[in-house]
Amino acid sequence: MPDVTPDSLSLDEKASLLTGRDFSTTNPVETAGVPSIVLVDGPHGVRPPDAAADHLGINASLPATCFPPAVAVGSSWDPDVAARVGAAVAHEARSYGIHVVLGPGVNIKRSPLCGRNFEYYSEDPLLSGVLATAHVQAMQSESVGASVKHFAANNQEHERMRISADVDERALREIYLPAFERVVTEAQPATVMCSYNRINGVPASENHWLLTEVLREEWGFDGLVVSDWGAVGDRVAALAAGLDLAMPADDGTGTVKIVEAVRSGELGEDVVDRSVARVLALSGLVADATNGLKDKEEEHHALARELAAECVVLLRNEGGALPLSPDARIAVIGEFAAAPRFQGGGSSHINTTRTTAAVDAIRALAADEGNAVSYARGYALDASADAQALLAEAASAARAADVAVVFAGLDERDESEGYDRETLDLPAAQVEVIRAVAAAAARTVVVLSNGGVVSLEGWHDEVDAIVEGWLLGQAGGGAIADVLFGAANPSGHLAETIPMRLQDNPSYLNFPGENGHVRYGEGVMVGYRHYNSVELPVRYPFGHGLSYTTFETREVTATLTGDDTATASVTVANTGSRAGKHVVQVYVATTAGPVRRPTRELRAFTKVALAPGESRTVELALDRRAFAYYDIVQGGWTVAGGDYRIQVGRNAVDIAAETSLTLAGDAIVRPLSLDSTVNDWFSHPVVGPELMGRLAQGMPEQSPEEAEENARMMRMVDSMPMRQFVGFIAHIVTTEHLEALIGLSHEG
Numbered sequence: 001m002p003d004v005t006p007d008s009l010s011l012d013e014k015a016s017l018l019t020g021r022d023f024s025t026t027n028p029v030e031t032a033g034v035p036s037i038v039l040v041d042g043p044h045g046v047r048p049p050d051a052a053a054d055h056l057g058i059n060a061s062l063p064a065t066c067f068p069p070a071v072a073v074g075s076s077w078d079p080d081v082a083a084r085v086g087a088a089v090a091h092e093a094r095s096y097g098i099h100v101v102l103g104p105g106v107n108i109k110r111s112p113l114c115g116r117n118f119e120y121y122s123e124d125p126l127l128s129g130v131l132a133t134a135h136v137q138a139m140q141s142e143s144v145g146a147s148v149k150h151f152a153a154n155n156q157e158h159e160r161m162r163i164s165a166d167v168d169e170r171a172l173r174e175i176y177l178p179a180f181e182r183v184v185t186e187a188q189p190a191t192v193m194c195s196y197n198r199i200n201g202v203p204a205s206e207n208h209w210l211l212t213e214v215l216r217e218e219w220g221f222d223g224l225v226v227s228d229w230g231a232v233g234d235r236v237a238a239l240a241a242g243l244d245l246a247m248p249a250d251d252g253t254g255t256v257k258i259v260e261a262v263r264s265g266e267l268g269e270d271v272v273d274r275s276v277a278r279v280l281a282l283s284g285l286v287a288d289a290t291n292g293l294k295d296k297e298e299e300h301h302a303l304a305r306e307l308a309a310e311c312v313v314l315l316r317n318e319g320g321a322l323p324l325s326p327d328a329r330i331a332v333i334g335e336f337a338a339a340p341r342f343q344g345g346g347s348s349h350i351n352t353t354r355t356t357a358a359v360d361a362i363r364a365l366a367a368d369e370g371n372a373v374s375y376a377r378g379y380a381l382d383a384s385a386d387a388q389a390l391l392a393e394a395a396s397a398a399r400a401a402d403v404a405v406v407f408a409g410l411d412e413r414d415e416s417e418g419y420d421r422e423t424l425d426l427p428a429a430q431v432e433v434i435r436a437v438a439a440a441a442a443r444t445v446v447v448l449s450n451g452g453v454v455s456l457e458g459w460h461d462e463v464d465a466i467v468e469g470w471l472l473g474q475a476g477g478g479a480i481a482d483v484l485f486g487a488a489n490p491s492g493h494l495a496e497t498i499p500m501r502l503q504d505n506p507s508y509l510n511f512p513g514e515n516g517h518v519r520y521g522e523g524v525m526v527g528y529r530h531y532n533s534v535e536l537p538v539r540y541p542f543g544h545g546l547s548y549t550t551f552e553t554r555e556v557t558a559t560l561t562g563d564d565t566a567t568a569s570v571t572v573a574n575t576g577s578r579a580g581k582h583v584v585q586v587y588v589a590t591t592a593g594p595v596r597r598p599t600r601e602l603r604a605f606t607k608v609a610l611a612p613g614e615s616r617t618v619e620l621a622l623d624r625r626a627f628a629y630y631d632i633v634q635g636g637w638t639v640a641g642g643d644y645r646i647q648v649g650r651n652a653v654d655i656a657a658e659t660s661l662t663l664a665g666d667a668i669v670r671p672l673s674l675d676s677t678v679n680d681w682f683s684h685p686v687v688g689p690e691l692m693g694r695l696a697q698g699m700p701e702q703s704p705e706e707a708e709e710n711a712r713m714m715r716m717v718d719s720m721p722m723r724q725f726v727g728f729i730a731h732i733v734t735t736e737h738l739e740a741l742i743g744l745s746h747e748g
C-alpha cells in the first residue's frame with residue numbers, strides 16, 4: 001500500500017472507510033491505493049464466504065478445518081494448545097485471503113445456560129485470558145489479525161442485542177474485564193470487537209468509558225475497535241465513544257451521518273482521522289491469498305485430533321474401567337458415536353474438510369488391539385425411530401459385551417449462538433438409554449458431547465466411567481478413541497464447575513434478566529468463587545480432571561520477590577506407571593482488606609508433562625494482581641496488608657499443599673469528610689491520634705470501668721457519620737477543628 005494518511009483522503013473517502021462494504025470486507029479507496037480488508041469468523045476455524053454464505057450458518061461457507069472450540073481448549077489448561085489452534089487457523093485464513101479472524105471470544109461463563117458457552121473458555125478470568133493470549137500471539141505471528149470479542153459483559157444470548165448487563169465495577173474489573181485486559185496488554189490484538197449489549201445502560205458500541213478510557217487510556221490499546229455485526233445504533237455517538245469500524249455494510253446512512261456531523265461541527269474531523277488512521281494501519285495485514293489449504297488438509301486434521309485429545313476431561317473412572325483392555329468386547333452405543341456432535345451453531349459454524357466419527361475411530365484402533373466392536377444406535381436424535389426398540393437393542397448389545405460405551409450429549413438444536421438453554425438436563429431418552437445400558441452391561445462408560453455443562457444427576461453413580469468430551473472439533477471422534485484405548489492419557493481439567501443443580505448457580509435468580517436488564521447480583525462470586533465461598537457441594541469442581549497415572553504434589557514454598565509480589569515453587573511427581581500431564585493449579589486465599597473475598601482464586605497455573613517416576617519443581621510467578629482486589633473508592637487495584645495463603649489444588653476444592661505469606665500491602669488512606677464515619681476518623685493514621693488527643697484533653701480522668709463503657713459506646717457510634725457525631729462532642733471539638741483536620745487528611 002502506498003503511504004496513505006488521513007490527510008491525503010477527502011472527508012467522504014475517510015467516512016467510507018469506517019463502515020463495511022458488505023458482510024466481510026471494508027470499503028477500499030482504490031484511487032488512493034487503500035485496499036479492502038477481509039474480516040471473517042472464527043474463532044476455531046475459518047468461514048470463508050462463498051457467494052451464498054451468511055453468518056448464521058444457514059448457508060455453507062468454504063471448507064476449513066474445525067479445530068477444538070474454546071470450551072475444549074479451556075479444558076486443556078494449556079496455552080500451547082491454544083497457540084497451535086491460533087497458528088493453524090491463521091494459516092488457513094491466509095490461504096483464503098482473510099486478514100482478520102473474528103475471535104477468540106473471552107467472555108466469562110457466568111451461567112451454564114448461556115447458549116454460546118461453547119465459544120468461551122472458562123468461568124475464570126485468568127484461565128480465559130492466558131489461553132486467549134496464546135491464541136492471539138500465535139495467530140498474529142502468522143500475520144493474521146485477531147479480534148478479541150465480545151467486549152464486554154456479553155454473558156448470555158437472551159436479548160443479547162439490547163439487554164443492559166448491570167454490573168458493579170468491582171465485578172467488571174475482577175471478573176469480566178481481566179481476560180480482555182491480558183490479551184490487550186500482552187498480545188496487542190489487531191482488533192477488539194465490541195459487544196451488542198449495554199453495560200449499566202450504555203450500549204457497548206457507544207461506551208466511551210469502556211472503549212476509550214479503559215481500553216485505550218488504561219490498557220494502552222492502539223489497534224482498531226470493530227463493532228459486533230450490526231451492534232452500532234448511533235453511528236456518530238459510537239465514533240465519538242471510540243468505535244472505529246462499524247460492520248457489516250449498512251444502507252449507506254452511516255457514512256452520510258459521519259460526513260454531516262463533521263460539516264455541522266457536531267463531530268471533530270480529528271475524531272474521524274484517528275479512526276481512519278487505525279483502518280489504514282490495519283490494511284498493513286492485507287496480503288494475497290496463499291492457496292495453501294489443500295497441502296495442509298491432512299496435517300491439520302491430524303493436528304485437530306492431537307489437540308482435541310489434550311482437552312478431554314476424565315471425570316470418573318471407577319475400578320480402572322478405562323483405558324479399555326485390549327481383549328475386551330466393546331459395545332458402542334448412541335447416535336453421537338456415528339453422527340458426531342463437535343461444534344456449536346451460529347457464526348462460528350465451520351464447513352469442515354472432513355469429520356471423524358468415534359465409532360469408526362474405535363473400530364480402527366480395535367483392529368490393532370484385537371477388540372470386537374458392536375454398534376447400537378440407542379436413541380434417535382430426530383425421534384424418527386421406535387424408541388423402545390432402540391433401547392432394547394442397546395441393552396442387548398451391552399449385555400453381550402464386556403464394556404459398553406454410551407455416547408450422549410446435546411444436539412445442535414439444544415444450544416447455539418442466539419439463544420440460551422433452559423435446563424442442564426440431558427434429553428430424557430438418552431438418560432433412559434444410559435440407565436438401561438448400565439443395568440445390563442458389566443461395565444459402562446459414558447462419553448459426553450456438549451458445549452455447555454450438562455447435569456450428571458440421576459445416572460452418575462450407575463456408570464463406571466465418564467468422559468467429558470465437550471465439543472472437540474472435526475477430529476474429536478479420533479481423540480475420544482485415543483483416550484478410550486489409552487493411546488492418549490487424559491489431561492484435561494474442568495474450566496467450569498459442574499453443579500449438582502442449576503439452582504445452585506450464583507446467577508440463577510438473575511438470569512437471563514427481565515425488563516431489559518440483567519442484574520449481576522452475585523458480584524465477583526462467579527462459578528467456583530461462589531460454590532466455595534458458601535460451601536456448596538458440587539458434582540465436580542472447577543479444575544477437576546483424572547488421569548490414567550497418579551500425581552503427587554510434594555512441596556510448596558512461596559518467596560517474596562518484591563513489595564507485594566512472590567514466586568510459588570511446587571514439586572510434582574508422576575507416581576504411576578504411564579506418562580502423563582499434570583496441571584499445577586495455584587490459588588490464593590485471603591480475608592485481608594475491607595471487601596469480601598472469594599474463598600480462593602486461581603492465580604497461576606502450568607501444565608507439566610512427566611514420565612513415570614519423574615518429578616519436577618516448577619516456579620510460578622505471583623504478581624501484584626494475584627493478591628489485589630479492585631477498590632472502587634480509590635478507583636484502582638489495591639493490595640490489602642495481611643496474610644495470604646498460597647494453595648496448590650488438585651482442583652478448586654481439594655487443596656494438596658499450601659503455604660502462607662504476609663504482605664505489607666498498600667496504605668489505604670482515604671481523605672476524610674464530614675460524611676466519613678467515626679471509625680474512619682479515629683483510624684486515620686494522621687488525624688486519628690490528633691483527634692484522640694484533643695478529646696482526651698477535654699475529658700475528665702476515667703476509671704477502668706468508665707473507659708470500658710466508653711469503648712463500648714464507641715462501637716455503637718463507629719459507623720455514625722462525623723456530621724452527626726460532632727453534636728455529641730461539640731463541647732470539646734468544634735466544626736472549625738474538624739475542618740482543619742479534614743485539610744490535614746487531604747494533605748496525606
Ligand code: BGC
Nearest residue numbers: 041042055102149228229347
Ligand atoms: C457474532 C460475532 C461474529 C459476527 C460476524 C455476530 O453475530 O456475535 O461473534 O463474529 O456475528 O459473523
